[in-house]
Amino acid sequence: MAKTTFETALKQLEIIVKEMESGDLPLEQALKKYETGIEKVRYCMQILDSTEKRITQLTRDLDGSLVEAPFDHE
Amino acid sequence: MEQPKSGHIYTVSHLTREIKTILEDRFSFVWITGEISNYAAPASGHSYFSLKDAQAVINCVMFKNQKRSLKFALENGLKIFGLARLTLYEPRGSYQLIFEHVEPEGAGALQKAFEQLKKKLGDEGLFDAVHKQPLPYLPQKISVITSGTGAAVRDIIHIAQRRFPNCCLQIVPVMVQGDPAQNEIVCAIEAVNQQCSSDVIILARGGGALEDLAAFNSEIVARAIFASKIPVVTGIGHETDSTIADFTADVRAPTPSAAAELVLPEKKQLARHITDLHFSLSTAITQKLAFFHQKVDDLHSRLKSPVQVVANVKQTIETHFLRMQHALDRQIFHGTEKLSWISQALSGAAPQLQTRTRQVADLCNHLAIAIKTCIFENKHQVRQAAATLAALDPASVLKRGFSIARTLPDKKVILDADTVAVQDRVEIILSKGRIQTRVEKKIHGKDNI
Incomplete structure (x- = not known):
């Protein structure tokens, strides 16, 4: 889900900034857009920072079930 | 054209040209396989050789331009497979093959299989743009299907961490060459799809010979890539290598590193x-x-408070009032001035009745007095004159003995003797009566008596 919403959020943010910069918005709408924009900024930054650094290895067990374990690449 | 039995005789050139036309039309392009012999490469850069099999031999040439694309050297004994035009060389009456493209025969088979599979899958639509899935903008998890020990996996991990330090990678180790490779790759793609926790798959392999890339040119791998719900990015071999997997993938990167760069912002x-x-x-x-x-x-x-409005109105009213007052004052002042001016003028012009009346009265008095005096004096003068007159009355003078002599006929009183001449008639008035006489003598001088 997050994979689509990061891009969506970023696009929405870009659109909001464009709209805000065009300057035709009434104040109430501008404030609302600003709030939404800030939310998007927080959201995007959170996604950028929250992704946990992880390198795993996907293998199948003897019984055929999938096993994901840390991958040692050093 | 040919006219049998009619005695038509060909010239050598004509016949040769006819043969050439027929040959070249019939065999404009042919795929041919055979073994090279009599190989010669003169300074011109072209290659001349014979192609033979057990029963026959054909002269061949490959020109410099076509040789450029060759990835191997032509040599005697080499079995080749290639595309050529058949032509006839008129000056020598010999036909020969001009090669456009040549490959070693072994590779040629592989290449052919590749072309066939490519055509088959292409015809099925596996490479069509409509089936290409877009890559996620920011993948949260990336599955990397490649050898767990090769350089490719290290490169991908390195690039991924450089671009996005806290990215999440899942390595799915597989054999990338050898017979089990294609099955392992297929299983890996299916496993990642089954787990369904990744946003994108990188299918990668370092560079290698065409034979080493066989797994990536296999049909089952192509179909597994096509079936994957998760977008697949390939990074196989070097930039020049193109595999069936590359054609089927949603996005193709030239190398494993490039795949990592492409996938991760x-x-x-x-x-x-x-x-x-x-x-x-x-x-x-x-x-x-x-x-x-x-x-x-x-x-x-710009918004005015009522107070200010009232103040403004007040001020306006005051201003008007003042102006009105001023105007009125001015008018009054002018009027007054005019009035005083006129009244002054009037008073200056008005007659001084009292004085004049008194003057008139005075004058009346004076007049009365004057007239009385005048009358009195005149009466007095009249009385005196009467008296004088009485004294001067000739009758009285005549009574006292005096007489009056007058010339005649003009009756002028004679006072001087010189006024009369002798013999003039003279009248003498007496107290009683008159005498008329003539002048006898005149005695001059003042003395009369």
């Missing part, structure tokens, strides 16, 4: 972009607020 850049947008957003709202502030201030300053 650069975190720094992304963060900067968001920061920029954040800044733009804040700037925009600040400007907007400032704008509205100013607008409200402006309108506020």
Whole structure:
């Protein structure tokens, strides 16, 4: 889900900034857009920072079930 | 054209040309396989050789331009497979093959299989753009299907961590060459799809010979890539290598490193972009607020309170009142001035009745007095004159003995003797009666007596 919403959020943010910069918005709408924009900024930054650094290895067990374990690449 | 039995005789050239036309039309392009012999490469850069099999031999040539694309050297004994035009060389009456494309025969078979599979899958639509899935903008998890020990996996991990330090990678180790390779790759793709926790798959392998890439040219791998619900990015071999897997993948990267770069955005850049947008957003709202502030201030300053309105009206009224008062004052002043001026003028012009009346009275008195005096004096003079007159009365003088002599006939009183001549008639008036006489003598001088 997050994979689509990061891009969506970023696009929405870009659109909001464009709209805000065009300057035709009434104040109430501008404030609302600003709030939404800030939310998007927080959201995007959170996604950028929250992704946990992880390198795993996907293998199948003897019984055929999938096993994901840390991958040692050093 | 040919006219059998009619005695038509060909010239050598004519016949040769006819043969040439027939040959070249019939065998314009042919795929041919055979073994090279009598190989010669003169300074011109072209290659001349014979192609033979057990029963026959054909002269061949490959020109310099076509040789450029060769990935191997032509040599005697080499079995080749290639595309050629058949031509007839008229000066020597010999036909020969001009090669456009040549491959070693072993590779040629592989290549042919490749072309066939490519055509088959292409015809089925496995490479069509409509089936290409878009890559996620920012994948949360990336599955890497490749050898667990090769350089490719290290490169991908390195690039991924450089671009997005806290990215999440899942390595799915597989054999990338050898017979089990294609099955392992297929299983890996299916396993990742089954687990369904990744946003994108990188299918990678370092460079190798065409034979080493066999797994990536296999049909089952192509079908597994096509069936994958998760987008697949290939990074196989070197830039020049093209595999069936590359054609089937949603996005094709030239190398494993390039695949990692393609899949992962650069975190720094992304963060900067968001920061920029954040800044733009804040700037925009600040400007907007400032704008509205100013607008409200402006309108506020233009909005008049009732007190001010009343004050303004008051002031206006006062102004009008003052102007009115001034106007009135001025008018009164002018009027007064005019009036005083006129009254002065009037009073200056008015007769002084009392004085004049008194003067008249005085004059009346004077007049009366004067007339009385005048009358009195005249009476007196009359009385004196009467007296004088009485004294002067000739009758009385005549009574006292005096007489009056007058010339005749003009009756002028004679006072001087010189006024009469001798013998003039003279009348003498006496107290009683008159005498008429003539002058006898005249005695001159003053003395009369």
